[in-house]
Amino acid sequence: MADLHPTIEAFLKVVQSGKKEDLIPLLADDVLFKPPTYWKEWPGKEITARILSHVALIFKEFKYHRTIGDGQCFFLEFHCKVNGLDAVGVDIVTLDDAGLIKLFEVVMRPHKTVGELRKEMNIRTMQDPFFQKLAFNR
């Protein structure tokens, strides 16, 4: 779909290429990541990039469908599978005045699949030294 912001175009390319090192320059320093699994939000570029790289390994057959935005806020609809269960979601991506991602919020359905995602994310973050250091209280 036309008229996406260059940051969003670049983000969609990162997702396709899997080159997660290209994600960091698209994120604002104070970016917030709001996951479908918990209400709590993850602050900062490093955590957000790390979370998204874990998610990318859990989501199978991931594909963006309709993508639409108004210059600062974009809705990116995706379909994927988690442990064989179907899911639909929307990445709500908000840019700051510099055109960097300041808020990345993910809403999904159905409940059961998000439960699988939560389980898989817990396993991965518990095994990831980066998150062990955070002593993140969820």
Added chain:
Amino acid sequence: MADLHPTIEAFLKVVQSGKKEDLIPLLADDVLFKPPTYWKEWPGKEITARILSHVALIFKEFKYHRTIGDGQCFFLEFHCKVNGLDAVGVDIVTLDDAGLIKLFEVVMRPHKTVGELRKEMNIRTMQDPFFQKLAFNR
């Protein structure tokens, strides 16, 4: 936000007014409702209107935020509470060529709140003679 389709404008008014009888004329005969709670979809105007009227009673402090669309597909971001728990969601609303709602899909976060919604919806649909007649196998 500008440039919403008249059907979407009318839908937003129905939500504000709570006049659920005004919803039916906005729905296509073969509308599908895809809930955040289950993967299964609900077919038809009567069921969709009924489901939405139950949801309207469960969602507290419901408010639409950013709403955006491209003529046929609209993303309506909302915030609400379910049994005191916060939620964010997006209604993905797709119109048919006649401008009627043919697909109403709801994605939400976080997992825990959607679990509460599922619990509340189960209680309500089990007590609703309309759904008892359906013998709907979820």
